Amino acid sequence: MAVPRRWASATAAKSKFYDAVVIGAGLNGLVASAYLARAGLKVAIAERRDIVGGTAVTEEVIPGYKFSRGVDVVGLLRPQINADMNLQNRGVKLLKRNPFSLTPLLDGSRYLMLGQDVDFNETQIAQYSRRDAEAYKDFLERMARLVGAVSPVVDEAPVDFFSRGFHAPLAMRDKVDSLLSASKFAFRLSGLGSQSVNLYELFTAPLSRILQREFETEPLCTAIARPALVGSMMAPSMPGTGALLLRHMLGAGNNNRGQWSFVEGGMGKLSQAVAEAATEFGSELMLSHSVSKVLVDDGKAVGVQLENGDDVRSSIVVSSLDPWRTFVDLCPEDSLPDDFVRNIKSLDYSSGVFKLNVALKGLPALKVIPRKDNDVRPEHKCTLYLGADCLEDMDNAFYDASVNVRPSSRPLLVVTMPSAMDPSLAPPGHAVAGIIVQHAPYSSPWSNESFKQQYVKKIFSTIDDYLPGFKELVVGYEALSPHDIERVFGVHHGNMNHCALTVDQMYYLRPAKQFSRYRSPLSQLYICGSGTHPGGGASGASGRNCAQIMLQDIKSRSEGEAVQRGLQNFEAPKK
Template sequence: MRLLTLCRTRQHPTWLPWLRQFSTQTAVNNKNLKSSYDVVVIGAGHNGLVSAAYLQKQGINVCVLERRHVIGGAAVTEEIVPGYKFSRASYVLSLLRPQVYKDLELKKYGLKVYLRDPNAYTPLIEPQTIKGNKVTSLILGRDGNKNREQIGQFSSTDAQRFVEFEGMLDRVVSSLDPLLDSPPLYLPSLWQQSSMREKFKTLQSLRNLFKCVKGLGKDSVAFYELMTAPATKILDKWFESEPLKATLATDAVIGAMISPETPGSGYVLLHHVMGEIEGIKGAWGYVEGGMGSVSQSIANCALDHGANIFTNKSVDSILTKDDTAVGVVLEDGTEIKAKVILSNATPKVTYLDLLPKDCLPPEMVKEVSLFSYDSPVTKINVAVNKIPNFLANPNDSINSIMPHHRCTIHINCEDTSDITKTYLDAKQGRYSRRPMIEMTIPSSLDPTLAPDGHHVVLLFTQYTPYHLENGQVWDEEQRNAYADLVFDSIEDYAPGFKDSVVGRDILTPPDLERVFGLTGGNIFHGAMSLDQLYMSRPTSQLSNYRSPVSGLYLCGSGAHPGGGVMGAAGRLAASTVIQDRKQFGL
């Protein structure tokens, strides 16, 4: 079967018309673009759409400008291969904040989620014999008894400790949960010239922080370790079996250019268990129609209240006058005036690329320049004509969907040292011959994504450096060479996978930056390291969603509380705008 490989590069522009023909076209309004609005939102990523919906519900006239032909940013569905709909960047849902879900009535506006259970599957490349029993894989889900049985294959001690570990994580998340829905502590207001109202808000945030920390109680030590220690230290403290530790370690490094041995990697693990779906804590699910349906449901809410959303409108610069944002200029030269500008772009794009060069103080420019966007991710979207068949847990029939097909499938993740090795390769400018792979098959639950009997397979792989060694670049040859290595690894676990491939879409870090505007290819709009979180996201001077340029706000994942399809940054930025309108009449 002919393999259709899509590597859209600047050297291959002929692919673009074909791509657009088969993209999932999301509905936007059919209004004409006007010359002025109350608010302009730069970028129709999910956070920008959340901001637009909240503001429009307040009767504020909002215009959203998206440079691509489709809305959603990284939460987007695209029909890259005809008949197969891919969640092209982000691929599973859990972190969307319940308040956003409720306030914007997203179920009413079309959001449907298929809950996954089990959640995680780690097949072993070679079966292990433990106490006379043959062990081939580890499967984890929401059923505590089944988890104990699965982990007990490797260690009865770990089976019991896992219950305690999950309880600790749940308590920590519950204590910190309010911080995700509140503005961060903004320390500069205590010594800068600011209103009493701002100082009071800062003191209130400080009280909230102390309240959350106090609520940790006996888990304070565990929380401190999660924030500061390497994931390996934490996991070694709790468990003894490597397949379990390695499975958990993937959540500590996913999307981050760190290894399980990096101090602070425990926080990334914590970040990925902070979500819930349908009131179920820690649950993950697939969105019907792909992740673009999340963005579309938010857009539907905004449009229903009168918002204006336009695609193929690339913003070239932000207009300023007397240190105040007064509008934007599109790439075609069109000027659109506005009293408020919200940017869903990364901090680098917002403050260093779109603003005139003299708008920010030099020291702030330097701080923003130092914000880290290191990314290890290459996303590969694959169309296949049959469900993978894993040696560890063979299918009941040729194309039968097994419970483990609905999980996040961890490949080359049986030992934490293997993950560290792939990281060290990337730090030298190389990609490993055994990359860390998270495979998901959303069509195992959602029949709308692929033809009958066929499937979409989404591969989130690490570690791939942005810059390759010896001056090499991510050209078509390098992309395909890496993808072939990934497929070879999958073939080792699921023979026949390569023959089932109909087409593939390869997105290296530079591609993620070019296509989705993700600086450095970082899916979080900036590394989720301790020095770039909460009151330091993106910097201490810019952590309150505002900027020194009056009327300009940051609403994307580069603001608190950070990355993932959460919607929290968009809601908090919109709330800040609403407060400022009331106070200053913006």
């Protein structure tokens, strides 16, 4: 049974009742609302900030300089969303970098640059090892086959034969859907032949063991491992970290070999385009409307209450917030089973990301690649991975932070300068830089401003080791500790992936067993944020997958109610 089409103007007066209310205008919330509105539902989106996008925003935190304030690059955006939302015609332009990564060594005499060009990569790696130059090509080809087998999994709800539907017909449909999905996946695995063992290894073995078996060049191992572990509180020697490498390469498909891109105008341009599509389809966007709790009646979510005291009633509630915010902070205490709440509270929310947004009065030069002019060079367009010459350095940084419960003494830095490809982000001749610092524990004393400033000085000093004179170019900066990330973006413990991307918190265990298919124990309450499959990375996949499940549930419930009404009105024939 088709959902009736009912359009709502984005500028109309707020209605008292909606078919669905979405909590949070992050990218996934916007995507979910767009698909629901396109199907004819009357949708409202309540966002606590005065800007859309969640962590995928562009903000001028320093006058004249525009920053992708949270996440810096996109690589996982689903092509279906791009097409369905007509994002290209809405001004979304991806700036693909080639080369895309540069790993300079601390001695200042060597570096490794990688990109899309096979011959270029071969020349770069051959400086260290001719054997590895050939091995790298073979490694990428094998990874591409694994990506091809796994990629469809991103665009569907997880296989879960024991998922908890709201009533029997939904549970039965989930079993059938799961059987079909599992069969398709098994067929794709059979096409891999003996390489299916490699997939199993990625999900169980330490990434360091895999890379050191494949390659003899430490800088190459580091260059591969660094992007995979960005945003995690993990070390390459930990089991299951290979899965993060596969996930990193998933977004680019078989041809782009792990390519991630800048968005022209910053990440906020992508979010704004999706918001534009959502409102054109009929969603009503309510900015500066913070939700204080989910309204529950007779075991069902029936709307939300805003902080100003207003109630927004709806048939469905969809949260794009993290699991803790959704189920612990917003749901009434007695509305969810105790074992489910314990499960949500026990999730690993650690991230350890410290983010710096820096305004510069020029582009810095790398110590390892001297330049005589101020022109933009390829290395400025790359992601720079600083602070680790080898995998052991990455391990040491993690264990230093985990043992001392303080930021690692030698911070691992991920530096991007998007204005090198998009001059609109900074005044003429100036630049912006986004710096992600790993292994900065949430439990460190970030409320101590002196402690925080000393850490910023250490970060700048580390950068100066690789880019001499960087500190002198700084016009201003914004320093976001894990506490600040939590405060600004509303993510528990400052985790922009909503909870850690560990193997035990992926797929049908994300966010909880039996509830990986975007539903919750509370009838009519769904969750579509990065704390669900497939996780963060500005993909929009969680929002799209969740919307598909919701629309299927609506159809199933409507058909069930129609049958029930027919039985109630049925009169047995007289004998």
